[in-house]
Amino acid sequence: MFKNKPFLSLVVVLSLVFAALPLSAAAQTAPAPQSASTNYDAALAKIEKTINERREELGIPGAALAIVKDGKVIYANGLGYKDLEKKIPATADTQFAIGSATKAFTALSVLIAQDQGKLSLDDSPKKYLPYFKINDPETDKKIVIRDLLDHSSGLTRTDLAMITGELTRKELIEITGLAKPTAKLHEKFQYQNIMFAAAGEISATVEKSTWNKVISSEILQPLGMNNSTTTIAAMTKARDYSFGYEYNFDTKAARRLPFREITASAPAGAINSSVNDMAKWVEFVASGGELNGKRLVSEKGYEEWTKPQMPIGGKVAYGLGWFIEDWHGLKVLQHGGNIDGFNAMVAVMPEKKLGFVLLTNVSGSPLTDEAKNIIWSALLPDAVPQKPAETPGKDAAAAQTFPKVSADLLIGTWATAKGTLKTDIRKDGDKVTLNVPGQQPYPLVAKPDGSFSLSPLPDSFSISAKVDASGKVTALSLVQPQGTVELVPTAPTEKPAITVEELHKKVIAALGGEENLRALKSRVVDADVDFVNQGVTGTARSYTEAPNMSATATTFSALGKTIGKAYEYFDGTNGDETSTFAPTDVWAGLKLDNARLAADFYRMLKWDENFSAIDIQSVVKVNGKDTYAVKFTPKKGTEYTVYFSTETFLPVKQDAMSVSSTSKQRLPYSEEYSDYRKVDGLMIPFVVTTNSLSMGKIVITIKDIKQNVPIDPKVFTHHDVALDKARSRKAGNAH
Template sequence: MRLDRNLCHLRIWAFVLMALWPPAVWADPISPERMTTALSKLEALAQGAVEAGAVPGLAIAVVHDDQVIFLKGFGHREAGKPEPVDADTVFQIASLSKPVSATVVAALVSDHVVSWDSRIADLDPAFRLADPYPTSQLTIRDLFSHRSGLPGTAGDDLEDIGYDRATILHRLRFVPPSSSFRAGYSYSNFGLTEGAVAAAMQTGKSWEQIAEEKLYRPLGMASTSSRHADFLKRANRAALHIRVGDAWAATIQRDPDAQAPAGGVSSTARDLAQWVRLLLGDGTYAGKTLIAADALDPTHVPLMTRGKNPVSGGDSFYGLGWNVEFGRHGLSWGHAGAFSVGARTLVTIFPKDKLGIVILANAFPTGVPEGLSDSFADLVFDGSVEEDWVKAWDAIYAGMFGPMVEAAKARYAAPKSPARPAAPASTYAGRYANDFIGEATVSGEGGGVVLKLGPGGARSYPLRHFDGDLFLTNPDAETPERPTGVSFVVGPDGKASSVTIEFLDDNHLGTLRRVGD
């Protein structure tokens, strides 16, 4: 397949950058003895992490030279229950779905169904961004590299309140861009989802069916699916865990079907090892070319800068559904996955050495997957672990919610003294709406005020008075101690004319106007 001029320039740039990289990062060939020692120590580190309570369960696969050389589970599928994790335990892999989905699209590119530069306006004419020019020029490549201008949280908020994929993708047109088109990197679940869904449209089949036909079935990934219902049917599946006090608890479930290409794949260590074999074989698997190399290679071309790796300091870029990093062990491809309600996953591939590792964990927050992967790489390439990488990565993930929760607690620690009273519940009761959030209903129930959001009022949020026309609620199951504001503006008629919902206002779309009583 002919490569377009821009892609050729990018590939030349990538090769020049690698050529200029200090030659010391390229280690000697991996000896069998060093690999054996590294695998033994990896197993000990993984077992130690589970025994220390760092995660309830883990599954790990390592592939080298087209062979699965390590495949094992550790710990338990659910904390407090005896069923063990093994190589066939199905995990929800969260954003590790993105490089998997990029591989599916590469298969469609290989089959000449689409190209990476197919325009979304041609594939899915109904889709719109906020501005007409990006809408007309937007490509699959733009969406898989997160350079469309869509803010990172666009659509996630609608998913949280119960909207389906079609509704969310339709309403992205109301979201103002966070950067100029192709000028900024903003990690967008629903942007990538649109790119995948639009590519699949050309086949007349659903994304879920295409993923199965083009990747899962040819590789024998019998326990892998992009449908949540399939995950729920698996008897050998891992529960999601969050911290409750000092213990892991399986209290929350996560249905990611709305963003299936970006975060909805469920799979096993055994199945994902076969996918890694395909990638390390440049699209060839078991002696047969399944995906043309010139369709798969662009996924690993660095397109957008991501800055530095927060722990190792390596230069990091984004390709198409992949992180592309130039670190202390040379070039690597990778991607992490996380559900804040209880999942952590990771793939790391060193293409020059034909080496890849997949780590699946059933808990959040934890840096165990990155910590084990970095430790394993040190053992393979250097013979010893440079530092406690699990501890370093734990600090990164622990910092994701902690400061935010504490800031919210401090902001709403106490109202002005004395607090201004609320108006009667009838002042706030009514129907409110905007194009993005849709309709919200506020009503007085049981002597209090309740906010209902989502299709048919599917999500209900009790409001407790804080000060004047400001109320508080706690919408996040994963951070139940974090308060957030819901504020009303009351007009001269004694009725609230609008409501601003803080937890839906990341993109300044959280204000809804009264549309009726």
């Protein structure tokens, strides 16, 4: 709601093609392995066609896929290009980064060490890493190695320090000990990379080696995975490797990204491999922990590795380095991976001795998750429930429980009968979206059976409508892996009597009046920043100038030293953000629209001009006090909701979605405004508290504010940023 949101886009960044040619030109097929069975030819052709078409739709330059069934590789091919610029095809031997699919390897290395009597899953991490600490006395006392491997530590993602690339593994673990947990031990599943880094360091410590050497000697070499590496430096020396890219859905172009060497956090995601090599891994997992008669882990260890350890919800849980889910009654072990320029999926169905690995060279694509249902459905058609045939002579409308309806008919607010889940379906531009509190909007996509998929979620999620004889939608069935939930329409909330015009006048008066607002021409703010759940602090200086220019410079610190810098700007027309740890992101599409709106210096005065709709929805409690919840729909940009105090009429909270040109996902965040003080006749919140799923809580506290001061025009231009003292990021700098 305010004219400048310091490092909003930066927070999003941390939370982690040219048109493709037709299939005949872009699909580079390796010779089929001699063990491949012709019984699967039709299914494999369907899989390749579906995967490749979807790859093209999503702008993914290249990919490789291998499928293993009954101990044999039945498919191993490259699709598209490993080098888009030179049009060099990807092959089944091309190395890609597998990202977080590495976590299952790290967990296995710990289990192997346990089999050898060198540690126990129930040991305290402090036994091997004396500096290990959790910033909660009870958790710090009770946490064990097992908890490092199943995301139950109570910490949210502490990735900010990690992504800067400026710290050793020991320092990352120490910083995590400063971060405030967001839950108690075992209270809820929260994905945690640094806990895996700690687990990997423990396995290296007991082996008196490094994590890289342990993974190579204990797992890769015994499995014959000789075309796999644990550093970018090693991968780029390989005969066949891929570059990494990101695809911009606004510009419809892919750009090559620099490789990221993640030395310090390597156990969480540093392995690079080919699908031919990873097929050996898939076969090993599908065969109960042995390959060619060679067992790397005991049967008990394998059971620990692949059994549910931390519930996530319903039939979904996390093992030790594996997500465990259900597909039509069949147990699936899977783990994706996402790192700069690469996205991966490893999925195994042990009961059917079936599994696959899909490696792609683009960041954050939904294809790898979609591939599970594509491949399982094609190879196991009998496992997919068949729709019952209609009874001859029976009225078709009566026989069809979920008839085809327009998504527009589902618009409204829905809840479970007991009110434990409340959601709403609304129009969002040209789409109709399902909106669950704290999550991104999910566009409804009509399916042939009358239900709707929820993009970008996999096919295991869908929503269907129930209608009465008159065709009115009476209920919704939300299908998800955890089970099916029935939702019923909620009674419309009585809207406040105050009009938009009346509220606008009161808000302007509360902020200081139109005269004072229009007298303001520029503002420079210095603030301290506390990334509460990251163990990181920082400082920021933001600049705003009429009519619509803004810029923010941020410095990040941890353990008493600077670990990163960032700069973002908008000059009234264009803008970008850059940092010492990520390539420049030139804003386009909705992200540029949102930046333009946020930079409008007099936006609070221009409700009629900037917004196509303003809806005072209800009176709701924020921190125990009544507020007007007002939804703003910009003429250009994404909608958001602002909560105005019914007493002071000052903004106290905002709920919004951040967007990215390189992902169709939208990430929810909230901002709360407090400690209002009068400066030059205007009310300014001196504390802004941001909350997001990826970063947790960020508290921004203003230390100094100057208004109507001259600002150098160069401030509102692109800035290259660099640390004062460059630190080595070479692979050997930490282990």
